[in-house]
Amino acid sequence: xxxxxxxxxxxxxxxxGLIALALFGPIVGLRTASKGxxxxxxxxxxxxxxxxxxxxxxxxxxxxxxxxxxxxxxxxKFTSKFSAITEDKAKHFAITAILFAAVFPFLPFTDRYFMxxxxxxxxxxxxxxxxxxxxxxAGLLDLGYVAFYAVGAYSYALIATTFGWSFWICLPLAxxxxxxxxxxxxxxxxRLRGDYLAIVTLGFGEIIRIILINWYEVTNGxxxxxxxxxxxxxxxxxxxxxxxxxxxxxxxxxxxxxxMHRIIFLYYLILxxxxxxxxxxxxxxxxxxxxxxxxxxxxxxxCKSLGVNPTNTKLTAFAIGAMFGGFxxxxxxxxxAFISPESFTFIxxxxxxxxxVLGGMGSQTGVVLASIFLIGITEMFRDLEQYRMIAFGGxxxxxxxxxxxxxxxNRKPTILMHGGKK
Amino acid sequence: MxxxxxxxxxxMKFGGLTAIDDLSFDVKNNQIxxxxxxxxxxxxxxxxxxxxxxxxxxxxxFLHKEENKISLRKYTDFKIAYVAKVARTFxxxxxxxxxxxxxxxxxxxHNELMVASGYSLFGxxxxxxxxxxxxxxxxxxxxWLDIIGLTHRADDNAGDLPYGDQRxxxxxxAMCIEPRLLCLDEPAAGLNxxxxxxxxxxxxxxxxxxxxxxxxxxxxxxxVMGISDHVVVLxxxxxxxxxxxxxxxxxxxxxxxxxxxxx
Numbered sequence: 001x002x003x004x005x006x007x008x009x010x011x012x013x014x015x016x017g018l019i020a021l022a023l024f025g026p027i028v029g030l031r032t033a034s035k036g037x038x039x040x041x042x043x044x045x046x047x048x049x050x051x052x053x054x055x056x057x058x059x060x061x062x063x064x065x066x067x068x069x070x071x072x073x074x075x076x077k078f079t080s081k082f083s084a085i086t087e088d089k090a091k092h093f094a095i096t097a098i099l100f101a102a103v104f105p106f107l108p109f110t111d112r113y114f115m116x117x118x119x120x121x122x123x124x125x126x127x128x129x130x131x132x133x134x135x136x137x138a139g140l141l142d143l144g145y146v147a148f149y150a151v152g153a154y155s156y157a158l159i160a161t162t163f164g165w166s167f168w169i170c171l172p173l174a175x176x177x178x179x180x181x182x183x184x185x186x187x188x189x190x191r192l193r194g195d196y197l198a199i200v201t202l203g204f205g206e207i208i209r210i211i212l213i214n215w216y217e218v219t220n221g222x223x224x225x226x227x228x229x230x231x232x233x234x235x236x237x238x239x240x241x242x243x244x245x246x247x248x249x250x251x252x253x254x255x256x257x258x259x260m261h262r263i264i265f266l267y268y269l270i271l272x273x274x275x276x277x278x279x280x281x282x283x284x285x286x287x288x289x290x291x292x293x294x295x296x297x298x299x300x301x302x303c304k305s306l307g308v309n310p311t312n313t314k315l316t317a318f319a320i321g322a323m324f325g326g327f328x329x330x331x332x333x334x335x336x337a338f339i340s341p342e343s344f345t346f347i348x349x350x351x352x353x354x355x356x357v358l359g360g361m362g363s364q365t366g367v368v369l370a371s372i373f374l375i376g377i378t379e380m381f382r383d384l385e386q387y388r389m390i391a392f393g394g395x396x397x398x399x400x401x402x403x404x405x406x407x408x409x410n411r412k413p414t415i416l417m418h419g420g421k422k
Numbered sequence: 423m424x425x426x427x428x429x430x431x432x433x434m435k436f437g438g439l440t441a442i443d444d445l446s447f448d449v450k451n452n453q454i455x456x457x458x459x460x461x462x463x464x465x466x467x468x469x470x471x472x473x474x475x476x477x478x479x480x481x482x483x484f485l486h487k488e489e490n491k492i493s494l495r496k497y498t499d500f501k502i503a504y505v506a507k508v509a510r511t512f513x514x515x516x517x518x519x520x521x522x523x524x525x526x527x528x529x530x531x532h533n534e535l536m537v538a539s540g541y542s543l544f545g546x547x548x549x550x551x552x553x554x555x556x557x558x559x560x561x562x563x564x565x566w567l568d569i570i571g572l573t574h575r576a577d578d579n580a581g582d583l584p585y586g587d588q589r590x591x592x593x594x595x596a597m598c599i600e601p602r603l604l605c606l607d608e609p610a611a612g613l614n615x616x617x618x619x620x621x622x623x624x625x626x627x628x629x630x631x632x633x634x635x636x637x638x639x640x641x642x643x644x645x646v647m648g649i650s651d652h653v654v655v656l657x658x659x660x661x662x663x664x665x666x667x668x669x670x671x672x673x674x675x676x677x678x679x680x681x682x683x684x685x
Contacts, residue, residue: 283546287542288528288532289541291528291532292529294518294521295518295521298517298519299516299517301475301512303500304499305500305509306503306532306595306599307599308529308532413521413524413525414525415522415528415556416524416576417560417567418576
């Protein structure tokens with residue numbers, strides 16, 4: 001390394017420090033505090049200089065590193081190793097992951113908190129897989145996916161509280177309603193692509209939320225719906241003291257009553273729902289309609305010239321994607337036993353899209369890794385309150401810098417002429 | 423020889439600009455008909471009208487099927503390929519680059535496969551009837567790949583093929599829908615002489631073996647003169663000459679259109 005390079009990178013680092021000063025100076029340095037009457041500014045220059053110093057040092061180290069032409073840092077090494085594993089032994093990886101997920105509730109370190117986080121991650125994995133059909137396969141950027149999640153949750157909640165039907169009847173109905181809304185959204189946006197489509201779907205997501213807030217007679221407005229029935233274990237409720245003439249789960253199996261039973265059951269429920277979503281997606285990808293989705297993503301005009309009906313193809317993608325969103329929504333409703341429009345804000349859509357994009361568009365395993373990464377990290381930093389969003393943003397930046405196409409972005413053909421050998 | 427396509431008084435206006443002006447010509451069965459003309463003569467516009475991408479301002483286009491006459495104006499969009507069986511390729515290649523060569527050819531057989539898969543139901547249940555139909559579709563794809571010599575690359579992404587192979591792949595992909603009329607928009611653009619010769623061979627094969635009428639837009643005169651049975655010359659949206667390749671070469675109007683008029 002030459003002296004010139006060092007001076008150059010030193011200058012560069014100082015410039016970085018200048019930018020850091022401009023940013024951190026007002027944001028961190030000038031803290032407002034209320035003393036008596038009015039606000040006062042307390043300067044905190046110590047922290048500012050520490051942060052600026054860290055930025056300068058970090059930049060200098062990065063420069064030194066890139067000057068040595070060893071750009072492969074720990075992170076990309078890690079992810080490339082990871083994608084190598086999952087690409088070569090995709091099947092082994094999937095089986096191991098499923099086995100791990102299956103025994104997870106009975107591992108010694110698993111407690112209530114871990115289970116809750118795992119259920120949440122699985123919900124997002126399912127939503128990610130559902131959205132993957134629309135975004136990853138059909139290439140329709142949908143920023144309002146939470147609308148179908150909401151439709152599913154509200155259909156389940158309203159049907160279950162009004163008619164008292166069981167979870168297993170309400171679940172498919174909620175899916176059907178969500179699919180119907182998917183088609184409803186699909187029709188007006190058939191001619192739109194890319195950014196324009198994204199804006200309209202974003203609007204659709206907001207419309208659904210605002211309807212939920214304002215249609216007080218049906219949705220109970222911002223108060224939400226309470227007392228949504230919990231799912232039962234094939235007719236056996238999870239209650240400490242069952243009603244007259246009922247047998248509850250712990251009595252039937254002669255177990256000590258524990259709230260964990262229900263949590264474990266919910267965990268397996270979402271695991272099975274997510275695996276169904278995955279299985280369905282993997283299957284349908286290899287069918288003509290799945291190939292047509294991908295062809296549509298690649299080139300719509302060419303599709304038309306080959307006689308592929310773009311309208312039907314897009315609508316099926318929207319409907320099926322929405323249906324799985326609806327299933328996830330019903331699960332959410334039955335797990336929480338309470339839903340309100342608060343749960344279905346734009347940030348949810350954004351997180352789901354982020355999971356799909358960061359996982360690698362169209363990659364099923366990528367969705368799993370991205371969900372664990374994004375949701376897990378935000379959960380790990382929950383104690384740090386507002387800093388957890390920084391962790392979330394930081395995770396996104398890291399993936400975008402080192403893996404711009406997503407964690408796993410390799411597409412495999414849906415059908416091979418020469419079999420496995422080549 | 424019977425007519426396959428009759429274009430009658432076709433006119434296409436974009437605002438004040440008349441791109442095609444009262445154009446009439448016929449395409450015969452089992453023949454290669456070329457449309458040539460200087461840049462901006464309206465050749466691609468004719469194609470876009472024929473294949474449903476534009477709706478012509480005026481005029482009729484009929485496809486003859488035995489005794490019946492199908493008006494192409496009735497069909498728009500994907501129905502031209504689906505119902506009327508008119509296939510086309512594009513001036514700038516439009517393959518599905520991130521999908522494999524084989525998948526490209528299977529998407530072209532989408533409608534038959536969709537029915538075979540019971541609109542996905544049989545396919546999801548993995549019934550034998552669907553698996554057999556899928557195998558037939560793969561066999562058909564293999565048949566065409568053998569002809570253009572790309573079978574060994576069937577599992578590679580279409581976007582990774584060399585340019586000349588992409589051109590040929592786009593043509594056989596269009597052939598996979600079993601068209602009655604195949605419209606090729608500058609298939610020889612960007613090909614080297616060897617590839618052009620291979621293209622000529624492929625087009626002659628399609629004409630004689632598949633009994634498909636071919637309508638061709640081309641600037642490469644070695645292709646046009648080598649394989650055309652009939653040539654239509656356009657200039658400023660008007661037909662200025664129609665005849666065999668040899669007649670076209672000698673035509674005064676055509677030479678003037680390309681090289682200008684003597685003072």
